[in-house]
Amino acid sequence: MRIILLGPPGAGKGTQAARLVERLGIPQLSTGDMLRAAVAAGTPVGLKAKAIMDRGDLVSDEVVLGIVADRIEEADAQKGFILDGFPRTVAQAEGLDKMLAGKGLKLDAVIEFKVDHEALVDRIVKRAKETEARGEAVRKDDNPDVFKTRLEAYKAQTAPLSSYYASKGDLKTVDGMKAIDEVTEAIKGILGR
Numbered sequence: 001m002r003i004i005l006l007g008p009p010g011a012g013k014g015t016q017a018a019r020l021v022e023r024l025g026i027p028q029l030s031t032g033d034m035l036r037a038a039v040a041a042g043t044p045v046g047l048k049a050k051a052i053m054d055r056g057d058l059v060s061d062e063v064v065l066g067i068v069a070d071r072i073e074e075a076d077a078q079k080g081f082i083l084d085g086f087p088r089t090v091a092q093a094e095g096l097d098k099m100l101a102g103k104g105l106k107l108d109a110v111i112e113f114k115v116d117h118e119a120l121v122d123r124i125v126k127r128a129k130e131t132e133a134r135g136e137a138v139r140k141d142d143n144p145d146v147f148k149t150r151l152e153a154y155k156a157q158t159a160p161l162s163s164y165y166a167s168k169g170d171l172k173t174v175d176g177m178k179a180i181d182e183v184t185e186a187i188k189g190i191l192g193r
């Protein structure tokens, strides 16, 4: 299965993606994780992306499309994948369409997490506290100021993907304000497994 999880930062995409990985046995492809790994490793992509990510803006379509194109060629992605945080612009969605069409593949579902944007800042603050309590490093962009920029980037550049996929008939929605288990059940209902 090839699935896209669409929704603003803090909507719960990562949490649900982790559950889908267990249930479906396909990898989660998070462009945020891939970019953070590139930053940590100091690769040319990481060096380009770091300042952009720290301020909460979007990395260029060209860079992101490049890392996704490489990643979906890997062996573990051949059975399918869960895209988390990608695509984030219409240009990325079009690029993905081309990539998949070139391989004779199709998307199975685009699942949009509907959330109250006002509640997201609180979620992010909570996520940062929980991460700290586990003794792990808190993401630099998980603070209220940068978060506002990330949310603005979502509204301006990613929200249009909802109608992009709706017009293709691929879009399904879940209520991301519900409890984690309820969202999981809703996704099971959509995917039929």
Ligand code: AMP
Pocket (backbone or CB within 6 Å): 009, 031, 032, 033, 035, 052, 053, 054, 056, 057, 058, 059, 060, 061, 064, 084, 085, 086, 087, 088, 092, 141, 150
């Ligand atoms: P995330 O972990 O998905 O919240 O992503 C963290 C940051 O990585 C974002 O704020 C962007 O700076 C960058 N990023 C992740 N995915 C993308 C993408 N598909 N397009 C552009 N920038 C991205």
